[in-house]
Amino acid sequence: MSDTFLDYSLLFEKAPVAMIIISSEGLILNTNRQAESLLGIKKKDALDKLLFTLFDVSDHEIIRKGIHSVKQEGGKKHPVCEVSKYKLSFSPLDDSSQICYIQELFEGKNNSQGNLESFIQKSPNSVAMFDNSMNYIVCSKNWSLEWDFKSKGLNRKSIKGKNHYSIFSDVKEIWKIKHQLGLEGKTLENNRDSFIDSNGNLVWLSWQIRPWYNEKGKVGGILLFTDIITEKVNMEIALKKSEEMLNLFFLQSLDGFFIMEAESPLKLNEGKNKKKAVDDVFNKFHIVKLNNALLKQYEAGYDDMIGLSFNDLFKNNSKVANGIISDLLDKKQQIVITKADTFKSNQIWVEGDYIALFNKEGDLTAIFGMQRDITQRIQDELDLKNLTEGLAKSNTELKQFAYITSHDLRAPVINLRTLISFYDRQLIHQNNKEVFNKIEESVQRLDTTLNDLVDLVAFNEKPHYEAIQIDLKKYVDEIISNIEQEVIQSGTIIKTDFSKVDLFYFSDKYLKSILQNLITNAVKYRSDKRQSKIDISAELSNNNINIRVKDNGIGIDLNKYGDRLFGLYQKFHNGPNSKGLGLFIVKSHVELVGGKIEVESEVDVGSTFKVILPIGK
Amino acid sequence: MKPNVLIVDDDDVNNFLCRRIISATNFSDNVTTFINADMALDYLESNASEISVLPDIIFLDINMPVKNGWDFLEEYKSVKPRLKKPIKIYMLSSSVYPDDIAKANNYEDVTSYISKPLSESILSNIEI
Numbered sequence: 001m002s003d004t005f006l007d008y009s010l011l012f013e014k015a016p017v018a019m020i021i022i023s024s025e026g027l028i029l030n031t032n033r034q035a036e037s038l039l040g041i042k043k044k045d046a047l048d049k050l051l052f053t054l055f056d057v058s059d060h061e062i063i064r065k066g067i068h069s070v071k072q073e074g075g076k077k078h079p080v081c082e083v084s085k086y087k088l089s090f091s092p093l094d095d096s097s098q099i100c101y102i103q104e105l106f107e108g109k110n111n112s113q114g115n116l117e118s119f120i121q122k123s124p125n126s127v128a129m130f131d132n133s134m135n136y137i138v139c140s141k142n143w144s145l146e147w148d149f150k151s152k153g154l155n156r157k158s159i160k161g162k163n164h165y166s167i168f169s170d171v172k173e174i175w176k177i178k179h180q181l182g183l184e185g186k187t188l189e190n191n192r193d194s195f196i197d198s199n200g201n202l203v204w205l206s207w208q209i210r211p212w213y214n215e216k217g218k219v220g221g222i223l224l225f226t227d228i229i230t231e232k233v234n235m236e237i238a239l240k241k242s243e244e245m246l247n248l249f250f251l252q253s254l255d256g257f258f259i260m261e262a263e264s265p266l267k268l269n270e271g272k273n274k275k276k277a278v279d280d281v282f283n284k285f286h287i288v289k290l291n292n293a294l295l296k297q298y299e300a301g302y303d304d305m306i307g308l309s310f311n312d313l314f315k316n317n318s319k320v321a322n323g324i325i326s327d328l329l330d331k332k333q334q335i336v337i338t339k340a341d342t343f344k345s346n347q348i349w350v351e352g353d354y355i356a357l358f359n360k361e362g363d364l365t366a367i368f369g370m371q372r373d374i375t376q377r378i379q380d381e382l383d384l385k386n387l388t389e390g391l392a393k394s395n396t397e398l399k400q401f402a403y404i405t406s407h408d409l410r411a412p413v414i415n416l417r418t419l420i421s422f423y424d425r426q427l428i429h430q431n432n433k434e435v436f437n438k439i440e441e442s443v444q445r446l447d448t449t450l451n452d453l454v455d456l457v458a459f460n461e462k463p464h465y466e467a468i469q470i471d472l473k474k475y476v477d478e479i480i481s482n483i484e485q486e487v488i489q490s491g492t493i494i495k496t497d498f499s500k501v502d503l504f505y506f507s508d509k510y511l512k513s514i515l516q517n518l519i520t521n522a523v524k525y526r527s528d529k530r531q532s533k534i535d536i537s538a539e540l541s542n543n544n545i546n547i548r549v550k551d552n553g554i555g556i557d558l559n560k561y562g563d564r565l566f567g568l569y570q571k572f573h574n575g576p577n578s579k580g581l582g583l584f585i586v587k588s589h590v591e592l593v594g595g596k597i598e599v600e601s602e603v604d605v606g607s608t609f610k611v612i613l614p615i616g617k
Numbered sequence: 618m619k620p621n622v623l624i625v626d627d628d629d630v631n632n633f634l635c636r637r638i639i640s641a642t643n644f645s646d647n648v649t650t651f652i653n654a655d656m657a658l659d660y661l662e663s664n665a666s667e668i669s670v671l672p673d674i675i676f677l678d679i680n681m682p683v684k685n686g687w688d689f690l691e692e693y694k695s696v697k698p699r700l701k702k703p704i705k706i707y708m709l710s711s712s713v714y715p716d717d718i719a720k721a722n723n724y725e726d727v728t729s730y731i732s733k734p735l736s737e738s739i740l741s742n743i744e745i
Binding site for chain 2: 403407408410411412414415417418419422
């Protein structure tokens with residue numbers, strides 16, 4: 001073997017043009033690298049096959065003719081034939097073989113260099129066209145901006161014919177090699193490349209280097225495409241990050257999550273019957289993703305639940321499952337509280353939020369579910385309800401008891417009172433007179449206490465606001481006249497001043513109870529050391545009437561008894577008439593009508609009670 | 618004409634006192650008392666046509682064993698059409714429960730509610 005042959009072989013192998021050497025019969029004898037890459041074949045597979053088998057069936061005849069015509073004409077003719085994607089030109093090599101040049105038709109026959117140039121000129125992308133020596137032919141506007149022509153004092157017109165490497169002296173060696181490969185006919189690309197720009201920022205770009213061919217079918221130079229995709233990549237990274245976070249949320253959440261999908265989106269054409277659609281969802285949609293919280297809810301393992309259908313989740317509650325899906329198909333989002341059975345046959349309450357996802361065509365693509373175990377909450381609510389019902393029941397019973405007791409006690413007390421009034425005192429023997437007086441006194445006390453109790457029991461639930469017109473002067477005088485005897489006996493002087501008050505409307509029952517108790521107390525707890533004096537006055541302020549009952553009696557030690565003053569059965573004095581109900585009743589009645597009571601008191605000086613009562617217009 | 622009075626109350630003492638106050642005030646000369654509702658209803662039934670015997674006024678207690686005042690009023694509805702005389706019924710009770718008073722006012726046959734004890738002033742306000 002001579003060196004010449006070797007050189008020839010190397011030249012053939014590395015030629016930038018696709019070449020195949022065939023026998024005069026059309027059998028493949030050798031292929032070069034360019035042909036392999038262009039036709040997507042491997043040399044060892046192609047050898048000894050007929051050339052036309054590398055091409056479409058429709059091209060076979062025309063190729064056969066081409067080969068034949070070279071053979072026939074004995075090398076005088078160099079036929080060219082265009083097949084579907086390629087241009088094949090044949091030329092004889094020696095007596096028994098010929099060479100076939102194959103050239104890719106450049107995206108249609110019209111794609112001349114001129115067309116290419118005008119295409120690049122107008123391209124919205126960043127594209128530049130170079131000749132074989134890397135001199136500019138043309139570039140797009142974005143290219144000129146990206147490469148910052150301005151800083152070099154150049155523009156898209158003046159760049160023409162200038163060498164890329166001379167202008168941009170910092171083009172790296174690696175790129176020069178890539179360009180060279182392009183000039184050799186290779187197409188190189190990278191959709192996701194990065195570099196650090198002069199400001200130190202990470203820049204993402206996609207690029208492509210591909211050769212362009214001149215009319216002779218030879219590489220005329222290269223086209224460079226670059227596209228800065230930093231923003232897009234950053235968005236993708238952010239999206240991926242948020243997807244990861246969502247995924248983390250999905251997996252770690254204390255709420256149960258699941259996603260159900262079918263093999264293909266479910267068509268929901270109108271006219272299709274609803275029940276069928278719901279059944280389709282049950283049959284075709286299965287859990288494809290779920291989290292631990294859901295497994296925990298159902299006391300299940302992953303394998304138990306993956307692939308379950310919607311009605312599997314509500315095994316013993318198909319009505320609910322039907323209802324939810326039916327509403328979802330109507331595009332109603334649902335929050336449902338329902339019972340479900342776990343894999344260990346325990347019953348749980350779940351609050352579920354289900355969302356149906358539809359594609360653009362309106363087909364159901366997925367069902368997303370969020371379920372919370374609210375068994376404890378429901379249990380608590382039930383407990384509370386039972387407790388409330390129990391309390392209400394015992395409260396009613398208590399009320400009934402108090403009612404019956406007060407009624408049953410009241411009847412004989414009334415009888416006693418009336419009997420005493422019928423008793424002919426004239427006939428009482430002197431010895432029995434004192435006894436009879438004590439009986440009368442006792443009955444009187446029993447009657448008062450009972451009336452107080454009845455007041456509490458009968459009126460303590462709702463204010464009976466049958467307001468009547470009140471002339472306070474007359475009203476108080478009447479109350480005083482009811483206890484006239486005690487007032488006169490004790491020598492109490494009662495002064496009233498209602499000059500600042502007009503007529504007003506108020507509940508007779510409550511006002512009487514309040515004033516009666518306050519005035520009676522003032523008389524009752526007088527001091528023996530001085531003449532008893534009571535001042536009763538009133539004034540209007542805003543929508544309130546403030547009534548003040550001031551005495552100079554024995555007073556109350558508020559430091560000692562202040563917090564118990566208005567309590568039930570609290571007595572602060574040792575006296576036969578003290579029964580500990582009065583102030584409790586006053587306070588509860590004042591509060592029932594929405595009022596307030598205040599007290600000032602000093603031991604052995606006296607007490608002042610002030611009630612503030614809201615009045616109607 | 619003084620009215621005939623019928624008192625229905627299981628409380629004997631009350632009935633005694635009512636008689637006393639009625640006679641003391643000269644309100645009526647004809648007072649009949651029953652200690653349960655059934656006896657009173659029987660009495661009305663059997664004297665349905667006897668205008669001179671039938672009461673003009675009934676004082677009716679609410680809380681009585683077996684049949685209470687409300688039961689009496691329910692049954693009275695079916696007795697009433699046969700009675701040859703209009704009768705005024707007064708609920709006479711020691712109850713101060715507001716619901717009882719409201720309930721009494723809802724009965725068409727009840728003229729009014731009276732809180733015990735029956736007194737001279739109450740009797741003087743009753744129109745015959």
